[in-house]
Amino acid sequence: MLEYKAGWYGREVIAVDRWYPSSKTCSSCGALVEKLPLDVREWACRGCGAAHDRDVNAARNILAAGLAVSACGDGVRPPRS
Structure with missing residues (x-):
C-alpha cells in the first residue's frame, strides 16, 4: 500500500534494515x-555530549540511512566513528 501511494505521488519508499541500531546511534x-x-527515553552521548530523545534520534538516523541508500544505493549505512 505504501509503495502504491508513493508511486501515485511521485515518491520513493526506502526500507531500512529492521536491525539497524537507530535508537542507540548518536545522530551527531x-x-x-x-x-x-x-x-x-532520553540519553546523552559519551562521545560528543549531545542530549538525545530516543525517538527523535532514531528518526534522524533512519532519515540519514534512507538518504544514503537513495544517493549511493542499497547496502550503505551512515559511517560510524
Missing part, C-alpha cells in the same frame, strides 16, 4: 551505545 557523531533499555 555516530557513536554507538552498547546497551539502551527500552525504558530509557
Whole structure:
C-alpha cells in the first residue's frame, strides 16, 4: 500500500534494515551505545555530549540511512566513528 501511494505521488519508499541500531546511534557523531533499555527515553552521548530523545534520534538516523541508500544505493549505512 505504501509503495502504491508513493508511486501515485511521485515518491520513493526506502526500507531500512529492521536491525539497524537507530535508537542507540548518536545522530551527531555516530557513536554507538552498547546497551539502551527500552525504558530509557532520553540519553546523552559519551562521545560528543549531545542530549538525545530516543525517538527523535532514531528518526534522524533512519532519515540519514534512507538518504544514503537513495544517493549511493542499497547496502550503505551512515559511517560510524
